[in-house]
Amino acid sequence: MRLLSLLCASLLLFAFPSPASAQKNRNKKAAKRPNILWLFAEDTSPWMGCYGDPINRDQTPHIDSLAQRGVRFSRAYAPAPVCSPCRSAMMAGMNQIRFGAHEHRSSRGPVQIELPENVRLLPQLVKDSGYFTFNLGKDDYNYAWDQAATYSWQNKRRGNLDWDKIKSNQPFFGQIQTAGGKNNTSNFPAERKTDPATVAVPADYPQNQLYRETVAQHYDAIRKDDDFIGTVLQGLEEHGLTDNTIVVYFSDHGANNLVRHKQMVTEGGLHVPLIIAGPSPYVPSPSVRDDLVNLLDLSATTLAWAGVNQPKWFEGQNLFGEIVVPRVFVAAAKDRMDHTIDRVRSLRTDRFRYTRNYKTDRILLQPQYRDGRPFLQNLHDLFQSGELSPKLTQIYFGERPEEELYDVVADPAQINNLADSSKYSDELQRHRKLLADWLAKGDAGEDEEPLGELAYQASGHKWGEGVNPEYELVREDNDGDGLSDEWERINDRDPSDGTLLFTFDCGGWQTEGWTATDPVIGNIAGQLGYLDFKLADGKAAIQRTGLNLDPKSNQGLVMIKLQCPSKTKVVLISQTEASTVAQPSMVNTADATTVYFPVKWKKPVTELTLSFEGESDGEIKIDSIQIESIAGR
Numbered sequence: 030m031r032l033l034s035l036l037c038a039s040l041l042l043f044a045f046p047s048p049a050s051a052q053k054n055r056n057k058k059a060a061k062r063p064n065i066l067w068l069f070a071e072d073t074s075p076w077m078g079c080y081g082d083p084i085n086r087d088q089t090p091h092i093d094s095l096a097q098r099g100v101r102f103s104r105a106y107a108p109a110p111v112c113s114p115c116r117s118a119m120m121a122g123m124n125q126i127r128f129g130a131h132e133h134r135s136s137r138g139p140v141q142i143e144l145p146e147n148v149r150l151l152p153q154l155v156k157d158s159g160y161f162t163f164n165l166g167k168d169d170y171n172y173a174w175d176q177a178a179t180y181s182w183q184n185k186r187r188g189n190l191d192w193d194k195i196k197s198n199q200p201f202f203g204q205i206q207t208a209g210g211k212n213n214t215s216n217f218p219a220e221r222k223t224d225p226a227t228v229a230v231p232a233d234y235p236q237n238q239l240y241r242e243t244v245a246q247h248y249d250a251i252r253k254d255d256d257f258i259g260t261v262l263q264g265l266e267e268h269g270l271t272d273n274t275i276v277v278y279f280s281d282h283g284a285n286n287l288v289r290h291k292q293m294v295t296e297g298g299l300h301v302p303l304i305i306a307g308p309s310p311y312v313p314s315p316s317v318r319d320d321l322v323n324l325l326d327l328s329a330t331t332l333a334w335a336g337v338n339q340p341k342w343f344e345g346q347n348l349f350g351e352i353v354v355p356r357v358f359v360a361a362a363k364d365r366m367d368h369t370i371d372r373v374r375s376l377r378t379d380r381f382r383y384t385r386n387y388k389t390d391r392i393l394l395q396p397q398y399r400d401g402r403p404f405l406q407n408l409h410d411l412f413q414s415g416e417l418s419p420k421l422t423q424i425y426f427g428e429r430p431e432e433e434l435y436d437v438v439a440d441p442a443q444i445n446n447l448a449d450s451s452k453y454s455d456e457l458q459r460h461r462k463l464l465a466d467w468l469a470k471g472d473a474g475e476d477e478e479p480l481g482e483l484a485y486q487a488s489g490h491k492w493g494e495g496v497n498p499e500y501e502l503v504r505e506d507n508d509g510d511g512l513s514d515e516w517e518r519i520n521d522r523d524p525s526d527g528t529l530l531f532t533f534d535c536g537g538w539q540t541e542g543w544t545a546t547d548p549v550i551g552n553i554a555g556q557l558g559y560l561d562f563k564l565a566d567g568k569a570a571i572q573r574t575g576l577n578l579d580p581k582s583n584q585g586l587v588m589i590k591l592q593c594p595s596k597t598k599v600v601l602i603s604q605t606e607a608s609t610v611a612q613p614s615m616v617n618t619a620d621a622t623t624v625y626f627p628v629k630w631k632k633p634v635t636e637l638t639l640s641f642e643g644e645s646d647g648e649i650k651i652d653s654i655q656i657e658s659i660a661g662r
Contacts, residue, residue, distance in 0.1 A: 072210030072285035099306025110298035138485030166206025275307030383460035509577030604636030
């Protein structure tokens, strides 16, 4: 019996080595593996010399040197067009919508997002295999995570690089965050600055001096980042680390000061540089890869370099594996960004980009954290003055379509939406199915954020105050006009007047709560400043519920400014007096019609309905709905 016990103990010792011996084995295995260094740039489009950009030819020598001795990927795409969802996805190895990390800078408020059971972050997986892991600079992950278990060394400020510490802790998996497009270039040497007169402004921006300067500044930011990357490469060389270190240069999304790059699921927002250089056999001979690549593939490839088996939840593939399956598409998602709430899904195939917009009650360019910056103010000024071209008016301030389809080879700036073209109906159907199949694997963005998180994100932050209808769930409307006190304050309205007023000029909530009574009418949110819809079979009606209007504050005339075909009949019905129909008077001008409904409400108004009757498919465009006292006329 004692012999059997000793034999069992020996077998157990053989099967389960002691923690000390297990760590020794991991260290021995790790010593044979390469160092891995990510140079993770913020907000950077692939405008480098090695990407064929004529402006930065010979101006990005250090990034170009990585391409010369490594592999440059010409079609690499981020999983999100803003930093924290992208970074959160890459650390977990799966798209942010799969596990609730899709809302920008979530878990900052009272509601913490936990990683799925048994999911560990990429650096932790590598660290557990014997690597020294470090991160210098931002992390920005949208969930609760164990920093000590993830990184051996972390410093939120990059500062001077401690090369002695890095060299003494090999093999390492390190991330050095670079400022990228966020580099301050005000003191950049004048002789190295880009001449705005030499740049080409992308076709989806105004072709004016301000945008030439904005584009030129991004070139300068990349040049400044290249200087820093040069110091990193020099540090590797001086400390004898070059020959055994894989260096990866890439960005989290597109240029920060171009509003259709950062925060938009466009080519500009998602197409990023990706260059990998390092020793054989980990990195192939210098080459250019033109296949579609998701940055999640980099996460999977990093595990392969470290000799770590890929977990089942990873969505990427080893870019240099024995079998690399060409991607049919790369997908991306956009949800809340700072205080701006959205839900957009998009995918890029070989030639096309397909985008699905789920929140069509807001324009394409919503209120956001950059509203006070000159380049965005310029867009609004041009729109208000009527100087913005029809195409740019549509892609920034026009009605948001449910679907977008672009031939990005012929139209890289995504100016011409082909979704309604019969010529591309087959492509539209194909892309719909591709997206549906991708989303079928899980989309946490189908549901809204918890009320506690919405309340936290709504206001009081440096990035701005929310105007989306989702925030109305956590706000109070004390004057009963259907718009919360906070929303009215943000939009320069009186939150205590209790009077009927809808102007449809808030791009984050274009309908201001009005809805069509019949789905066949479609989207009623028009261009910024309007409701817009057609009379299906010559009829349509829109409705506003959620009111509690004091009749004493709303006596006189309900005035509706609109554009409509002649002989259109307009009827106003109030819920408090459902059996009565006010008889309107109409005043016509060359540009618009004003309809006046005399009202003498005696009870609080909780619901209003506007019905229209006229020519079939006649277009109705409503500018405003408000109460006007007879005395004031």
